[in-house]
Amino acid sequence: MAFQLAPTAIADGYRLDAHETVGSTNALAIEHARAGDPGKLWVVASRQESGRGRRGRAWATPQGNLAATLLLIVGRDLRVAATLGFVAGLALSDALDAVAPGARIAVGLDGGQSMQGGRFELKWPNDVLAGGAKLAGILLESTMISDERAAIAVGIGVNVAAYPEGLPYPATSLMALGARADAATLFLALSDAWSVAMRDWDEGRGLARIRKRWLARAAGLGSEVAVRADDRIVRGVFETIDEECRFVIREEDGGRIAIAAGDVHFGAVASAGAV
Structure with missing residues (x-):
């Protein structure tokens, strides 16, 4: 099955640039944005050779996995556009529910106790988990293309056929979970789910709805966490994400701290201090 857009995505004006590699x-x-592309363009491949994640980390996409990026052109104020990562997480988790309703999920959160259920969860700020194991990652990148416009690349990588081993955290793939969907089937569902989620987001006016939906899928909500933010580690209980989608921790003394960027660790890893 070749990559294709859902009818809802086509109706909403999205276009497709599909590649094998x-x-x-x-x-x-x-590159498309700098060449004048107007945006609403999905760039998709079943293999990428130099993918990357947050903070310049490598993101492997072997043949059969999904690498998809949505190009959007926005105004110069990037604060609201930054919340598109949460839209992407919701759209992807909805698409996964659609293509893998019977996936076997029973992995612990960062080494914690095993979790049962068929629910894909969202790990702040940019991961999708299957019972605590990393299934997908999301990366937003931006560049100014004029004095008034910026290009946003919403990158989504999903372990469909394979997942990397030897990582400091558990990982999984759709195939390992028993799902039969291939990358093209998942992308078709993703392009549909994205259109729905974007209508909820409504250029940022619907962020409260997005936040509520995201929290309903949040991994580790109410559990002990450790967050590496810049050169320090903050420990406490994951309480919520605030109106700006920052990660809110309740510390042992009852104080609350909101973190805009950092690496989150749950359960046994947070308790052991191994971050």
């Missing part, structure tokens, strides 16, 4: 879908999307 690319260097990086995010990089290619930004």
